Amino acid sequence: MSSAVEVAVIGGGILGVGAAQACAAAGYSCAVIEQADWACGTSSRSSKLIHGGLRYLETKQFSLVRESLCERAILLRIAPHLVRPLAFRIPVYGSTRRGALTLAAGLGLYGVLAGWTPLARYSACLPGRLPKSLRASGLKTEGLKTVFRYWDAQTDDVQLTRAVLRSAQDLGVQAHCPAKLMAAERTDGGYRLELAVDGGTREVRCGYLVNAGGPWVNEVLARFAPEAAPRPIDRVQGSHLVLEPAICDEAFYLESPIDQRAVFVLPWKGMTLLGTTERPFDGDPAQVSVSDGERDYLLATLRHYFPDVQPRIVREFAGVRVLPHGDGRAFQRPRDCVFHLSPGHPHLVSLYGGKLTGYRHTGQDVVAKVVQSLGPRAAKADTETLRLPVVS
Ligand SMILES: Cc1cc2nc3c(=O)[nH]c(=O)nc-3n(C[C@H](O)[C@H](O)[C@H](O)COP(=O)(O)OP(=O)(O)OC[C@H]3O[C@@H](n4cnc5c(N)ncnc54)[C@H](O)[C@@H]3O)c2cc1C
Numbered sequence: 001m002s003s004a005v006e007v008a009v010i011g012g013g014i015l016g017v018g019a020a021q022a023c024a025a026a027g028y029s030c031a032v033i034e035q036a037d038w039a040c041g042t043s044s045r046s047s048k049l050i051h052g053g054l055r056y057l058e059t060k061q062f063s064l065v066r067e068s069l070c071e072r073a074i075l076l077r078i079a080p081h082l083v084r085p086l087a088f089r090i091p092v093y094g095s096t097r098r099g100a101l102t103l104a105a106g107l108g109l110y111g112v113l114a115g116w117t118p119l120a121r122y123s124a125c126l127p128g129r130l131p132k133s134l135r136a137s138g139l140k141t142e143g144l145k146t147v148f149r150y151w152d153a154q155t156d157d158v159q160l161t162r163a164v165l166r167s168a169q170d171l172g173v174q175a176h177c178p179a180k181l182m183a184a185e186r187t188d189g190g191y192r193l194e195l196a197v198d199g200g201t202r203e204v205r206c207g208y209l210v211n212a213g214g215p216w217v218n219e220v221l222a223r224f225a226p227e228a229a230p231r232p233i234d235r236v237q238g239s240h241l242v243l244e245p246a247i248c249d250e251a252f253y254l255e256s257p258i259d260q261r262a263v264f265v266l267p268w269k270g271m272t273l274l275g276t277t278e279r280p281f282d283g284d285p286a287q288v289s290v291s292d293g294e295r296d297y298l299l300a301t302l303r304h305y306f307p308d309v310q311p312r313i314v315r316e317f318a319g320v321r322v323l324p325h326g327d328g329r330a331f332q333r334p335r336d337c338v339f340h341l342s343p344g345h346p347h348l349v350s351l352y353g354g355k356l357t358g359y360r361h362t363g364q365d366v367v368a369k370v371v372q373s374l375g376p377r378a379a380k381a382d383t384e385t386l387r388l389p390v391v392s
Helices: 014-025 062-078 100-114 132-136 157-170 214-221 292-305 359-374
Strands: 002-010 030-033 084-093 123-125 144-154 174-176 180-187 190-197 200-211 233-244 251-255 262-268 271-275 312-324 337-340 348-353
Touching (some): 030 157, 062 100, 062 359, 084 100, 180 200, 214 348, 271 292, 348 359
Parallel strands (some): 200 348
Antiparallel strands (some): 233 271, 251 262, 262 271
């Protein structure tokens, strides 16, 4: 079987379906191709936050934070059934590295970058005035100086990916799954793709190709003829534990006593989601799993702040992040989505890194590349106002 579209997207994670939705909304015929299942990669293994990324202020990624906060506001508008505001608490103790003044300055800046929205507010309360829910959570009060409260938002990453896919299909996107890209051959008018499907093969021709392979991005590039140069990357695994009991209906942003990294304790479907870690990963992303060291690290951090909570691990999962290759800790590296152009392949873009929160904006940036290559089309919809459908 053979078909032809203007734009083909490899990868059915949030960035792939977001790119397909944006291209279809901009008026291009489009196909999205996923090898295993929608959101089976990193897009089902995130912290499930739609956030600006308070911690990225420490590494001065101001434009990323500003852009992510704008996207947060848009997603709260177009998908209120999938993205909900969530209050975060930051407890400050005598021993906390980030003191109250630093945090107040950071939260003030976070609010300014969010603009005049209800979620831009933050407050602080003294230990003697903690609300009942916080006292009931079992948060350690010894040495507690103050507790900040600010706002971000939470989603279900799999449901969000499925809703964006459905929206893309409603705009005419062809969805191929399971269909694995085996080979991509450059032709006069774009690419000829060979897909493995149901024990057979299918051919798709396209004028422009988007590689949204997530942690497999360079494996996808290795399938091109002529050769398409990859970008050097580091892959970093991040793990989460799903725990019983539910600790609180608000979230906690904690400083790990082990290495001072930020660790989240989040309410999650009547339970608690605890994460995340950062550990170099070198292997098949489909096989990534939580290590003993990561489990111990997360539970030790939880125990430090909630000494009386007896957690029971219900489930655990790990995901792989793509970061630009570099020295130093993963925490310090940029988290923007990098658009990579391989020399000799003017009709191909590869997406490296990026965020769940920024999928819609990344999709718009992909459209800008497609317009340069194929010229503009009459738009069908605007993803900034198009409501995401309800999916079951
Ligand atoms: C631990 C962790 C926590 C995170 N938390 C957050 C958060 O709270 N908020 C936030 O905004 N961001 C978060 N992120 C980032 C966010 O999850 C990722 O940026 C995002 O999910 C990446 O999506 P993706 O589509 O690029 O990759 P993926 O979801 O991995 O999708 C890539 C897809 O490509 C497919 N594929 C690969 N090769 C082929 C092939 N040959 N043929 C066909 N298909 C192929 C794969 O099967 C896969 O489904 C987190 C990341 C990690 C690792």
